[in-house]
Amino acid sequence: MNESRSPTRLIVPVLVLLMVFAALPAVLASFDRGYFYQIANLSLIFVLLAASLHLVTGVAGLLHLGHAAFYGVGAYTAALLATKAGLGFTFTLPLSGLVAALIAFLVALPTMRLVSIYFAVATLAIGQMLYLVMLNWVDFTKGPNGIIVTKGLNLFGFDLSGRLGTYYTVAAVVTLCVIAIGRLSHSYYGNALRSIREDDQCADAMGVRTVRLKMEVFTLSAFFAGVAGSLWAHMTGYISPGDFKFSESILILAMIVVGGLGSLPGAIIGALLLILLPEGLRGMGDFRNVMVGVVMFLSILFLPRGLLGEVSALKLVRQQLNAAWRRTDNGIGIGWR
Amino acid sequence: MTTHLLDIDQATRRFGGVLAVDSVSSHVDEGELVGLIGPNGAGKTTLFNLISGFTPLSAGTVRFRGRTINGMRPNQVARLGLGRTFQNLRVFPNMSVFDNVSVGAVGTLPQGPFGALFARDGRAKDISDRTWHALELAGLTGVADELAANLSYGRRKYLEIARALAMQPKFLILDEPAAGLNDTETRDLAAFIRRLHAGGLTIMLVEHDMNLVMGICQRVIVLASGRKIADAPPDEVRRMPAVLEAYLGTDEGEMGA
């Protein structure tokens, strides 16, 4: 799959996204339902979660079965800082990311040299261990009762805790993060990560510091998951361990599988699909979770490259765009030296 | 006395009870084009793996550019200036030709996450330049955007070499580059290797195709059963009884890939 390294390529879709997001409240206002805001925020948060998992699993090829646990670490960090230290969103946002990244780093240190399937199982175990801590360390995390976060989103003193303010803040943070992930993904660094996915022994022989890069990408993805956690904590006002259990990790994994492993737009679409579809099928009630499994199964079976991997028209368009970019990037053409 | 570019000193590799490489000593100097031959199972690829850090040495030392590389990870040896290809052709199938070759460049000119995010330095341009140069040398600029998996076998061979070239190595080791190629393709490959060598690159290659090895190498090392049995210019080697014996009486053979 061709990836472009040009920042200009991302501007257009980002602008489109921004316009959609800006217009959305106007549309929602006409429905006058806070419920829709909630869904929009939820979708955005999962877009960020899917994008961050895409980085570690889709690009670098590290199957990660415990992503939701780091999301939880971020959420609990935000909630505890807000309730016990009185810190506002301005601080909890970066701190949630950093704490989640730190835990991921510590976890990765002993486990990063494991071969792929074993690493996946290790992430599963780590995720479960973190979940158990959230559930059982009642003195610290209040266990199954969860934590109520009364502080809404409050950036640098601006109170953004209203419906509109929350929405725009979440949208802005998610957009920034997704742009960052996109830049990381579509760069030579991203190529190095992809080479690890394709053949990590061979990548090593090409000078790529595979272990170091794996740790970097794992830590980075946890950072973004932690940020998502702080958004969630302040947005909903209540977190509990059940938000971060294994099935949530699988949901996020399903999103990137459906959307296409290795494709960032795919991850975004997968996230939107798997959040909005069950909401649209609300009438089906409990069938939502079954649908996740069914959709995931069908996409692995019939679209092994996911939705965006199979759309050859898109691929062709991308190829042409890339080729055009490269010819101009070199300026003097090919015969230098 | 000049330091050898590559200095192999009693290199030994044991797998359980089997001595895959047995006290092999040799050296390669800058600017040489050396061949490594031997019957199947002689330890050639193992020796390559020892030199490139893929397998640890059981005994002995290997020095590359004066540095002892025992215990180094492959990426460390690579960044010292050693590029390699693989016997079983390992390109990155789901990446484009350009992206494949760029990995060679980014391995040795690393771009970290912050570099990718903020791109203040000219690093990306350097990587891009190196990649294009390697593609140009290998004649692959026309297919830069093709998916590696879609290339023909022969072109993928060149892709692997281009990827190693993007590392701007001081020493290039090629593991059976002619395997699976027909006569014309082999001739073109030989010419390509000669061109690279003429450009100043030190090269060592493992091959079964005797015509190729004897034709372009200045010196040939012969391994049999893990031991070195010859280390001399091609004309001498092809007449040595020990070598002929090792190949069971044939002095020219297509052992196949």
Add this chain to the structure above:
Amino acid sequence: MDFIDPYYLQQLAIGLSLGMTYALMAIGFTLIFGVLNVVNFAHGEIYTLGAFAGLVLITAAAPPIFAAIFAALAIGAFAGFSLERLAFKPFRRFTDEASLKSRAMRESTLLSSLAVSIIVREGLEIVFGSQMRSVPFEYLINTPVRVGPVILVTGDFIIFAVSAVMLIGLQYLLRRTRVGLSIRAVSNNPLGAKYVGIDTDRTIIMTFVVGSMMGAAAGILVGLYYGAIFPAMGFVPGIKAFVAMVMGGLSSIPGAVISALILGVAESMATTFVSSGWSDMVAYGFLILTLIFFPSGLFGAGRERV
């Protein structure tokens, strides 16, 4: 002479029972892994299906207890067969060894079995509700039995007996029957087995059937022992069975069994020190430690398969 506190002996007995159920599941994992080099994420759901099969039969027909166990075995066999056809077979598109054990295939079957496990678990939740179903009193196998200073329950004996019978049966199957021979052959060298005329497809199916039967038996036994059956009950035991397999060195059935027993006992002992909510940590801790410090499993049986 009572120098060992009977409490600890009791915990030991409980732990061994628990360990036996983990062992039954671990064997299923190991068999499948040996033959296909893949992790079967839906194995825990087979355990659950076994438990529910027994429960359904009990509430519908009130048969003798061993009928419930047979129901579990039957459902287990069928579920194993279906699982293989649905989630594993479609990804074995080519017949060469390289793709049989390729990383892409392993990852896609991991994901597909994961997807199936979600479907099964959520499906059970829709049909039976997510709450615990209790087993009718007459069927519970936890009538206390006094053995010297220790109080065990009937369940401990039943579990031990059933497990022993199944293990012996498995040994017989593997060593003395053609099917067993083909399973061992395919585990060792799938391509070679194909060349000598073994039907690898059928062998793989048989492996799934046998492994799933054992997993389902574990499910019904635990259900009757603890008296609680619910759709999510298979997830954690599935992970623990996997841990036992890894500890045992991946391709070793005896290793997996011993590791499962160790795990069961360790867990049971741990509950004397910490609340039961933390007891799962034991398994996860063992897993991490084994993965990092014992790359060849606790018994050095080697882990290079991947």
